[in-house]
Amino acid sequence: MSWVKWDDVILSYGFGGLNIGSLKGKNLALIGKWWWRFKNEPNSFWAKIVTSIHGSGGLLNASDSLRTQGKGGVWVNIVRVGREIEKIVTCFRDSFIRKIGDGSSTKFWDDTWLMDTPLKVKYSRLFHLEQEKSVAVKDRVEWGDQGCIINWKWERNPSGRVQDEMADLINRLVAYTKSNKQQDSWHWKLSSNGLFNTKVLSNFLEESTLDLITLQVQEETIRNRFVPLKVEVFMWRLLRRRLPVHVELDKRGIDLNSVL
Structure with a gap:
């Protein structure tokens, strides 16, 4: 049963x-x-x-x-x-996020590290202007005691709506907290x-x-970790009235002489 x-x-x-x-x-x-x-x-x-x-x-x-x-x-x-x-x-795919150490093994545009999606997806117009599309993070951004230094290389200077994307990206880079580890690592969010x-x-x-x-x-x-697991399961069934006592068996159509 x-x-x-x-x-x-x-x-x-x-x-x-x-x-x-x-x-x-x-x-x-x-x-x-x-x-x-x-x-x-x-x-x-x-x-x-x-x-x-x-x-x-x-x-x-x-x-x-x-x-x-x-x-x-x-x-x-x-x-x-x-x-x-x-x-x-x-x-699931975007749950693997790079934590930047020295930035040598993380691609600035392709890998997911600053946001939940790669930067080339979020800032597609900027990515189109990038000269080195497979550039590493360390070759674009440097975090030091004096702040964040960004080294851009554009096909042409950003203008129009692209400047809004650039301003938003710069704000995110400045606010980013770099890992204390020397090497880049992975974080599962x-x-x-x-x-x-x-x-x-x-x-x-x-x-x-x-x-x-x-x-x-x-x-x-x-749960109560001070009692055996079988006791926990017994109490779990008891609270849900799922034990084979006479009353519950009678509810399920079992022919009994008495339910007392």
């Missing part, structure tokens, strides 16, 4: 579940972790193999097409699944500590796929 709907069981504690999570959510989150590893381990042997076959971006950029790659290949399948995650958690966490991503996936509005969600599940 099924006492609790599985969709209720796998919900997080905040939604009244047991925080088990779904297999689909966990599998997709584990695939998503490979995106994080590829970005954080560029000098590893496997990452170098991927870049030698698929280019420096590893097919993770939105503009990269998978149609010419065929159906085979482990990495192509990982990228394809990652794009499926993007359909559920729309901010969906977690509180900036590090990728499969549990956090799986929770995002489950909350996006499960229809939490139509579910009859109970009040938040309160």
Whole structure:
């Protein structure tokens, strides 16, 4: 006999579940972790193999097409699944943000570092005037004790509405807080500590796929770490009247001599 709907069981504690999570959510989150590893381990042997076959971006950029790659290949399948995650958690691709150290390994226009989107997308008119479109951050901006020094190289001087874009970009660059680390690093904005966490991503996936509005969600599940887990689960079922006592069995059509 099924006492609790599985969709209720796998919900997080905040939604009244047991925080088990779904297999689909966990599998997709584990695939998503490979995106994080590829970005954080560029000098590893496997990452170098991927870049030698698929280019420096590893097919993770939105503009990269998978149609010419065929159906085979482990990495192509990982990228394809990652794009499926993007359909559920729309901010997944933009959740990986560069934190600037010396600015040598981050592209000023192409990488996501100053905003939630690459600067070439936000400031497309300025990007069109840029002479060196693959320039690194360190070759455009220098942060020092005396403030922010910006070294522009334009095809022609910005004018008209482009000047408004330039003024907005300069204000953002001046207000940017540079990392104390010597090298550039990656920050995952969906977690509180900036590090990728499969549990956090799986929770995002489950909350996006499960229809939490139509579910009859109970009040938040309160945990007590001083008692065994089986006791917590027992109390969770008891508060929801989901224990096989005579009264509950009788409600479900079980023939009993007495419910006393």
